[in-house]
Amino acid sequence: MTENQNGIKTIASVEKAINVLNIIADSEMGFTATEISHITGSGVSATYHLLNTLKRSNFIYQDPESKKYTIGLGIFRLHALAEKHNTLLSIAQPQLDELRKACDETSNLLILQGKEAVYIAQSVSDHMIKTFTQIGARVPYYCTGGGKVILAYRSKEEREAIANSTDFIPFTKRTISNAPALLSELDTIRAQGFGYDKGEREDGVICIAAPIFNASGNVIAAMSISGPAYRLEGKGIGILTEAVLHSTQAFSEKMGHISQQNQPLLRRCITQ
Structure with missing residues (x-):
């Protein structure tokens, strides 16, 4: 739990996940876990755990050969609902x-x-x-x-x-x-x-x-x-x-x- 300058409490892990989703969404070709780690400044291990969570929820997709992550069908499902x-x-x-x-x-x-x-x-x-x-x-x-x-x-x-x-x-x-x-x-x-x-x-x-x-x-x-x-x-x-x-x-x-x-x-x- 974190608190911003306006006194509003937020969950840091959720903010990090949203940030990663935005980073992946902005890339046409996708990024590897190491590249995302460098972009966010987070450790590689922590980044892998976050990516695995998003992948399991189908919010991101990992190409089995390039190992790059792109937006997954979970996002399209949310889009369809809205x-x-x-x-x-x-x-x-x-x-x-x-x-x-x-x-x-x-x-x-x-x-x-x-x-x-x-x-x-x-x-x-x-x-x-x-x-x-x-x-x-x-x-x-x-x-x-x-x-x-x-x-x-x-x-x-x-x-x-x-x-x-x-x-x-x-x-x-x-x-x-x-x-x-x-x-x-x-x-x-x-x-x-x-x-x-x-x-x-x-x-x-x-x-x-x-x-x-x-x-x-x-x-x-x-x-x-x-x-x-x-x-x-x-x-x-x-x-x-x-x-x-x-x-x-x-x-x-x-x-x-x-x-x-x-x-x-x-x-x-x-x-x-």
């Missing part, structure tokens, strides 16, 4: 609902955390035969449309580092099996502004995804539709792709990235 204060999720659900109605297929919102695509919001199709992924589910990024789309807009160095350190598990015969093939597809996605998963994670299922830009012009998430291949192909992949692009463009505009006068930028995917 949706009106969360720009991404408050904008997301209406957009997901509109996309689902436009395509008559399940729509999804994903983020990339380490080497996993994480589902953080969804609008489920009314079809009896449909795709459904539990909110919070993690899947390998390389066999999901959304995961590949987000990685495609990371720096060349990060794309190569992640691709070259990925253990490619063959879920189907269409699953990408090596780094060169993945990097080539990421280049294509970045050039055209959208990506597909055509039976790469599950036979007979197609996913169409496109990026969501924030006010700084960075890709922070991807929105997608998914469903049985026979139905999506019957509706026309090109038509559905246009619908996804239209929705993600509207989403990005609401996030403050693209003005009404610059709508073609997202479609042509002119990036920094």
